[in-house]
Amino acid sequence: MRRRHDRTTSARNEAALRRLAIIGAQLAGDRRDGAPAAPLEMDEGRGVPRPPPDAGTHLGPSAPPQPARLGGVHDRLPMSVQSRLGGAGLTAHHVVVVVAVIAVFVALGAWWFIASRPSDVSPMSTVETHGSRSPGPSAPSASPSDSAAPPTSGKVVVDVTGKVRDPGIVSLREGSRVADAIEAAGGPAHRRVDLSTVNLARVLVDGEQIVVGLPAVAGATPPVEGAPTTPGGPPTTVVDLNTATLEQLDTLPGVGPVTGQSILDWRTEHGQFTSVDELLEVDGIGEVTLEELRDLVTV
Numbered sequence: 001m002r003r004r005h006d007r008t009t010s011a012r013n014e015a016a017l018r019r020l021a022i023i024g025a026q027l028a029g030d031r032r033d034g035a036p037a038a039p040l041e042m043d044e045g046r047g048v049p050r051p052p053p054d055a056g057t058h059l060g061p062s063a064p065p066q067p068a069r070l071g072g073v074h075d076r077l078p079m080s081v082q083s084r085l086g087g088a089g090l091t092a093h094h095v096v097v098v099v100a101v102i103a104v105f106v107a108l109g110a111w112w113f114i115a116s117r118p119s120d121v122s123p124m125s126t127v128e129t130h131g132s133r134s135p136g137p138s139a140p141s142a143s144p145s146d147s148a149a150p151p152t153s154g155k156v157v158v159d160v161t162g163k164v165r166d167p168g169i170v171s172l173r174e175g176s177r178v179a180d181a182i183e184a185a186g187g188p189a190h191r192r193v194d195l196s197t198v199n200l201a202r203v204l205v206d207g208e209q210i211v212v213g214l215p216a217v218a219g220a221t222p223p224v225e226g227a228p229t230t231p232g233g234p235p236t237t238v239v240d241l242n243t244a245t246l247e248q249l250d251t252l253p254g255v256g257p258v259t260g261q262s263i264l265d266w267r268t269e270h271g272q273f274t275s276v277d278e279l280l281e282v283d284g285i286g287e288v289t290l291e292e293l294r295d296l297v298t299v
Helices: 002-033 068-076 079-088 092-116 123-132 144-148 178-184 246-250 257-270 276-281 287-293
Strands: 155-162 168-173 209-212
Touching: 155 178, 168 178, 178 209, 246 257, 257 276, 276 287
Parallel strands: 155 209
Antiparallel strands: 155 168
């Protein structure tokens, strides 16, 4: 009994090994050819699977094998896709063609999208272009102090009158004194001229009149440059009878346009006045008027 049991077990093992070998061979052939594995037929007597019949004898003409690359693409597809492609009669070659066409359309669409976009000008190039231009010479800006300051000639012009050798207009450099103006007018007419009526150390003001050797009018101050005289009012400075105009004579008290013209006519006829008392020879001037004019006029 024991020997019969051992023989039965050994026979079963051999049958199982043969069955495994046949299954492995079928799987290897399916992987190479891509054809479905043929069903195994079991030996009725021993329960051992029969080897599949020769494909060239019992099976119909097999499909031509696909190229290696196309088969690789087909194998990478999901099983559901493979089954649908097989049901529709599509092969891996068809799949590759469809994928290539789709890729071409995608590439053309991307190129058209990029080409249709407007090109943006880089602001950096614009900035560099403007920065490369060298600025031209800028016009010098005039400072407010330069435009507001009046031009100075460095000189002053004054009128020196009274008891001097050469009365008249003298031009001196700026900063000169009254003494310089009297010296420019020839100096005092004689040694007895009283110079105490003027401040010899005072700085000259452009356009003023300096009266030498005559008493100054009470309360009179040196004229300010550009200050107009009041017509009809008392003169602010002593009037020289030998150089005065009709307008200047008209400012003297008791002297109107008629009397002023008479003084000019007397001066034209007799030359210069040598003394203030000679005003008595002018028509319209008497002792009272002379006393009023004595401190306001000079010769």
